[in-house]
Amino acid sequence: MIRRVPPTEPFEVERHLSKNEALHGIHPDDTYLKPGRIPHIWCPGCGLGVVLNAYIQALKAREIPQDRASVISGIGCTGRAAGYLNMDTYHTTHGRAIPFATGLSLIRPELSVTVLSGDGDLFAIGGNHLIHAARRNVNVKVICVNNFNYGMTGGQSAPTTPLEARTSTTPYGNVEHPFNLVSLAAASGAVYVARWTAFHARFLVESISEAFMKPGFTFIEVITPCPTGYNRPNKLGAGLDMMKLFREKSEIHHGLDPNEAELDLKRRIVVGKFVDLEKPTFADGYEKLMNGDPKRA
Amino acid sequence: MNNGAVLTGEHFLNGDVACAEGALAAGCNFFAGYPITPATEVAERMSRRLPKTGGIYIQMEDEIASMAAILGASWGGAKAMTSTSGPGFSLMMENIGLGMMTETPCVLVNIMRAGPSTGLPTLVGQADVMQARWGSHGDYGVIAISPASVQEMFDLTIEAFNLSEQYRQPVFILSDEVVGHMYEKLVIPPAERIHRIERRKPEKRPDEYVPFMGEEDLVPPMACAGEGYRVHVTGLTHDEMGYPHMFHTTQERLVRRLVDKIRLNADKIIRLESDFMEDAKVVVIAYGCVSRSAREAVERARSKGLKVGMLRLITVWPFPTKKLRELAGRVETFIIPEINYGQVAYEVERCAGDRAEIVQVGIMGGTVHSPEDIYDVIEEFAQ
Ligand code: SF4
Numbered sequence: 097m098i099r100r101v102p103p104t105e106p107f108e109v110e111r112h113l114s115k116n117e118a119l120h121g122i123h124p125d126d127t128y129l130k131p132g133r134i135p136h137i138w139c140p141g142c143g144l145g146v147v148l149n150a151y152i153q154a155l156k157a158r159e160i161p162q163d164r165a166s167v168i169s170g171i172g173c174t175g176r177a178a179g180y181l182n183m184d185t186y187h188t189t190h191g192r193a194i195p196f197a198t199g200l201s202l203i204r205p206e207l208s209v210t211v212l213s214g215d216g217d218l219f220a221i222g223g224n225h226l227i228h229a230a231r232r233n234v235n236v237k238v239i240c241v242n243n244f245n246y247g248m249t250g251g252q253s254a255p256t257t258p259l260e261a262r263t264s265t266t267p268y269g270n271v272e273h274p275f276n277l278v279s280l281a282a283a284s285g286a287v288y289v290a291r292w293t294a295f296h297a298r299f300l301v302e303s304i305s306e307a308f309m310k311p312g313f314t315f316i317e318v319i320t321p322c323p324t325g326y327n328r329p330n331k332l333g334a335g336l337d338m339m340k341l342f343r344e345k346s347e348i349h350h351g352l353d354p355n356e357a358e359l360d361l362k363r364r365i366v367v368g369k370f371v372d373l374e375k376p377t378f379a380d381g382y383e384k385l386m387n388g389d390p391k392r393a
Numbered sequence: 394m395n396n397g398a399v400l401t402g403e404h405f406l407n408g409d410v411a412c413a414e415g416a417l418a419a420g421c422n423f424f425a426g427y428p429i430t431p432a433t434e435v436a437e438r439m440s441r442r443l444p445k446t447g448g449i450y451i452q453m454e455d456e457i458a459s460m461a462a463i464l465g466a467s468w469g470g471a472k473a474m475t476s477t478s479g480p481g482f483s484l485m486m487e488n489i490g491l492g493m494m495t496e497t498p499c500v501l502v503n504i505m506r507a508g509p510s511t512g513l514p515t516l517v518g519q520a521d522v523m524q525a526r527w528g529s530h531g532d533y534g535v536i537a538i539s540p541a542s543v544q545e546m547f548d549l550t551i552e553a554f555n556l557s558e559q560y561r562q563p564v565f566i567l568s569d570e571v572v573g574h575m576y577e578k579l580v581i582p583p584a585e586r587i588h589r590i591e592r593r594k595p596e597k598r599p600d601e602y603v604p605f606m607g608e609e610d611l612v613p614p615m616a617c618a619g620e621g622y623r624v625h626v627t628g629l630t631h632d633e634m635g636y637p638h639m640f641h642t643t644q645e646r647l648v649r650r651l652v653d654k655i656r657l658n659a660d661k662i663i664r665l666e667s668d669f670m671e672d673a674k675v676v677v678i679a680y681g682c683v684s685r686s687a688r689e690a691v692e693r694a695r696s697k698g699l700k701v702g703m704l705r706l707i708t709v710w711p712f713p714t715k716k717l718r719e720l721a722g723r724v725e726t727f728i729i730p731e732i733n734y735g736q737v738a739y740e741v742e743r744c745a746g747d748r749a750e751i752v753q754v755g756i757m758g759g760t761v762h763s764p765e766d767i768y769d770v771i772e773e774f775a776q
Contacts, residue, residue, distance in 0.1 A: 104649060105642045107633045109603055130625065133636065163621050168465070179625050179637060184618040186468060187627035187637075188461065189491050195425075195458035199465030199473065200618060202449045203423055207469075207619050225461075228454040378451075386444030 128152045130182045141335020143294035143320025147241055148177050154304035165208045168197040170217035172248045174241040177212045191222030194229045197236045205379055215242040216254040219275055230284035232378045233312040243322035251325030262329040278354040281315035282371045288314035289371035295342035312377045398446040399584040408546040408573040409434035412502055415550030416474050418587050422448035423471035425462035427455055430514045431570040432504040435476035456481035460488035463499045470617040476502035489563055490529035491628045498557040498592055502566040504573040507758025517570040518758035520733035525565050526710055532648050534655025537565040537710040539680040543577035555590040561612050567709055571682035571761055606633040611654035655711055664707035669695055673702025675726045675775040680706040682761050683730050690767035699775040712740050721745035726774045730754035730762045
């Protein structure tokens with residue numbers, strides 16, 4: 097066989113190493129972002145910037161050095177968050193961020209390992225991994241961005257899409273019942289469970305920094321506007337309109353049974369911290385039963 | 394390393410257990426798996442041994458998760474392994490692709506049983522050869538090793554770890570139920586006599602490091618989590634900095650390098666065992682458990698004066714294309730007994746089919762060829 101392939105264009109190392117350095121550093125938090133990665137790919141009015149910023153503020157609040165933190169994500173709009181952070185970040189396959197993070201966290205227990213991904217990634221294709229990681233209580237911090245649909249692929253229905261809502265694959269309205277994510281995470285064994293919206297930026301920072309200090313599997317759901325995918329067919333307006341809706345409809349109920357934590361954009365959005373308990377982690381149990389050092393050889 | 398990981402001495406063990414011991418001797422300190430016949434004994438051994446040698450064993454919820462977990466552990470600096478069989482191997486394909494794309498060293502053991510689907514869970518097969526080569530979508534280079542004895546399950550598992558560290562990618566042990574379950578003598582050498590290769594680390598400072606720039610052998614040095622290099626690792630097409638770049642020129646550079654790092658280093662990776670080849674007109678090509686029957690058949694044919702040679706594939710992938718082309722000029726017939734409907738035979742035909750006769754001796758699974766099965770075919774073609 098004769099193989100004809102096009103010549104490859106060389107990679108300009110120098111140009112990439114120095115990329116956008118002039119602009120980088122203007123904002124004090126730029127150190128948390130990889131040089132040359134901004135502008136991001138997210139739509140105007142998207143809630144993802146709020147979540148990314150909350151993660152950064154929580155790191156700062158806890159004084160966790162960047163080289164001791166790692167973010168792992170799956171696929172989707174939220175999945176892209178990992179790539180902007182100036183630390184060791186892993187953008188894995190669809191739904192598989194949690195088992196990847198499990199491996200990393202067990203072998204490097206000193207790292208703060210966070211999974212930042214979307215509702216479709218974590219609860220549809222990755223649902224089985226999430227419930228088992230919660231059951232095992234591995235030391236992984238999950239931040240799940242719930243925008244009620246698959247944004248990246250153009251607004252299809254997700255396991256969180258409300259009954260009768262319209263998406264590009266439920267043109268007559270959704271006939272499926274959505275998951276209550278906080279209830280599912282709590283039932284699976286998460287030691288910390290909270291829900292906030294993109295409107296609750298301060299609460300969210302506090303919640304993430306609490307989770308950082310909590311050994312074991314923690315779960316934070318963040319409801320965000322997706323003006324491009326979900327808002328449009330459901331006539332919910334722009335990002336700002338959605339933020340107003342969050343303000344109007346949200347009620348904080350700390351300690352509420354997560355089964356009761358209603359999430360209905362038309363009626364009420366129950367937010368708050370629902371679970372905060374102590375339980376041995378996988379690594380604790382491993383150390384105790386194996387009577388050895390579970391870390392690296 | 395003197396943490397009890399290397400069980401120096403003579404043992405009588407099965408192939409699965411020998412594989413686990415080989416992994417430990419190679420420095421494996423992370424194992425994630427899911428129970429499946431006939432590979433379960435690898436996991437069971439690891440669950441017993443890893444906690445006592447300072448490693449981590451975890452049983453995951455499925456094989457998809459097992460493969461993901463070993464990739465994560467590898468980026469944490471671990472030498473990581475999983476083991477499975479056909480149905481699990483199918484599930485692992487997705488994250489094998491991620492491992493190839495992100496150049497993550499790890500070892501995946503497939504103790505082949507007969508498929509498709511659930512097939513014959515407890516009985517032998519060899520029909521995953523092409524799946525190992527082409528199973529995950531997209532182009533990439535593959536290394537797959539096929540042990541034929543308990544001793545080789547140990548030795549070649551070490552080799553698999555070394556190759557995975559050297560070429561920075563998942564490496565497959567493509568064994569089979571017979572070799573996995575057979576008991577034989579195993580000699581484990583002293584720890585200091587075990588040759589171990591470790592992944593190359595960056596020598597440059599973090600601000601000068603280009604994480605996906607291949608060196609002379611096309612393999613980039615690897616910075617793991619928490620080492621201060623702040624690397625972004627993605628399954629998306631990425632430039633040398635590791636950043637997603639949705640452009641055909643970047644795809645061309647990246648994927649060509651992923652394929653070429655194995656293709657151009659193939660001569661260094663390929664391992665063959667050849668016997669009685671000098672004057673051979675007929676050559677039997679076999680691998681794994683079938684090579685044991687084939688050897689006996691070839692020896693019997695030789696004792697009867699037939700000009701028969703034997704080529705055993707220790708590495709099934711990369712395929713020894715060059716060697717086969719060389720032989721095709723003087724060998725008249727290649728006989729390929731294998732437990733499938735023609736997978737290695739297909740490759741042999743590709744390399745030598747224009748100049749030699751290719752005879753595949755297939756069984757669909759559940760049993761191994763007897764030496765007679767192979768001898769009869771040799772006799773027919775060597776007269
Ligand atoms: S599609 Fe939705 S979630 Fe995705 S970036 Fe746009 S607004 Fe955000």
